[in-house]
Amino acid sequence: MPFALDPRLAGDTHHLASLPLCELLLMDNALLPWLILVPRVSVTELYQLSAEQRRQLDDETTAVAAFVAGAFAIDKLNVAAIGNVVAQLHVHVVGRRRDDYAWPGVVWGRSERTPYEPNAVAELRSRTATVLAGERATTREAR
Amino acid sequence: MPFALDPRLAGDTHHLASLPLCELLLMDNALLPWLILVPRVSVTELYQLSAEQRRQLDDETTAVAAFVAGAFAIDKLNVAAIGNVVAQLHVHVVGRRRDDYAWPGVVWGRSERTPYEPNAVAELRSRTATVLAGERATTREAR
Numbered sequence: 001m002p003f004a005l006d007p008r009l010a011g012d013t014h015h016l017a018s019l020p021l022c023e024l025l026l027m028d029n030a031l032l033p034w035l036i037l038v039p040r041v042s043v044t045e046l047y048q049l050s051a052e053q054r055r056q057l058d059d060e061t062t063a064v065a066a067f068v069a070g071a072f073a074i075d076k077l078n079v080a081a082i083g084n085v086v087a088q089l090h091v092h093v094v095g096r097r098r099d100d101y102a103w104p105g106v107v108w109g110r111s112e113r114t115p116y117e118p119n120a121v122a123e124l125r126s127r128t129a130t131v132l133a134g135e136r137a138t139t140r141e142a143r
Numbered sequence: 144m145p146f147a148l149d150p151r152l153a154g155d156t157h158h159l160a161s162l163p164l165c166e167l168l169l170m171d172n173a174l175l176p177w178l179i180l181v182p183r184v185s186v187t188e189l190y191q192l193s194a195e196q197r198r199q200l201d202d203e204t205t206a207v208a209a210f211v212a213g214a215f216a217i218d219k220l221n222v223a224a225i226g227n228v229v230a231q232l233h234v235h236v237v238g239r240r241r242d243d244y245a246w247p248g249v250v251w252g253r254s255e256r257t258p259y260e261p262n263a264v265a266e267l268r269s270r271t272a273t274v275l276a277g278e279r280a281t282t283r284e285a286r
Binding site: 044045046047054055058061062065066069076077078079080081082083084085087096103104105106108109 | 187188189190197198201204205208209212219220221222223224225226227228230239246247248249251252
C-alpha cells in the first residue's frame with residue numbers, strides 16, 4: 001500500500017521536506033518552532049519499527065532537533081510520539097521557551113495558534129534544506 | 144560527577160531496575176502503566192547524546208515499550224522526552240487506554256494519582272526483570 005499522509009496531519013501542517021525515512025512537516029503555528037517527522041511506514045508504534053528503521057528515525061529526529069535548537073532561541077526541546085488522536089506514527093519536535101504560551105505544560109491539547117505567513121514557511125523550508133542535505137549525506141556515508 | 148537521580152523523579156516513582164544505560168522507574172500511579180527511563184548522563188537533550196548512547200537508549204526504550212504493550216491491555220503507547228519541569232533527561236513510556244482518565248489528552252500536567260500497593264510494585268519489578276535480562280543479553284550479543 002503506498003504511503004498516504006493522514007489528512008488531519010496534512011491539514012494542520014506545511015510540508016518542509018522528504019527525508020530518507022520521514023516526511024518532515026511544520027505545524028502551522030508560528031508561536032513556537034514545532035516540527036513533525038512522519039516515517040513512511042504502516043505501523044503505529046515506535047517499538048514495531050525494524051531496528052534499521054529505528055536507527056534511521058533516530059538519526060533524522062536528531063538532525064531535526066539539532067536544527068531547531070540551533071536555529072531558534074529555545075530553552076528546551078520536547079520530543080514525543082503520542083498518536084492518541086492521529087494514529088499514524090509521527091514524532092513531534094517542539095522548541096519550547098520559558099515564556100511561551102504553554103510553559104511549563106505541554107503543547108498537546110492546547111488550541112493557541114497563529115498561522116505562518118507564506119514567506120516565513122518558504123524561509124524555513126529553505127533553512128531546513130541545508131540540514132536535510134547534511135542528513136542525507138550522513139546516511140549515504142553510513143551505507 | 145557521579146550520576147544522581149533528580150529528587151523529584153525519585154520522589155514520584157519506584158525504582159524497577161538498572162539497565163546498561165538507564166535507570167528504569169515506575170511512576171507511582173496505578174491508574175495506568177507509566178514507566179520512565181533515565182539515562183545516566185549529564186546532558187538534558189536527546190540530540191546531545193553520543194550516537195552510541197542514542198542507540199542504547201533506543202534499544203532500552205524499545206524493550207520497555209514492548210514490555211508495556213505486551214503486559215498490559217493498552218490501546219496506544221505515548222513515548223516522550225519533555226523535561227520542562229525536571230530538566231534531567233528522562234523518557235516517559237506510558238500505556239494508554241481509550242477509557243483512561245486523560246484519553247485522548249496527554250497525561251502530563253494531570254494530577255490524577257492512585258499509589259501502588261507494595262505487592263504490585265514488587266510484582267512489576269519481578270516481571271520487568273525478565274525483559275531486562277533479555278535486553279542485557281541482546282546488548283552483549285551486539286558487542
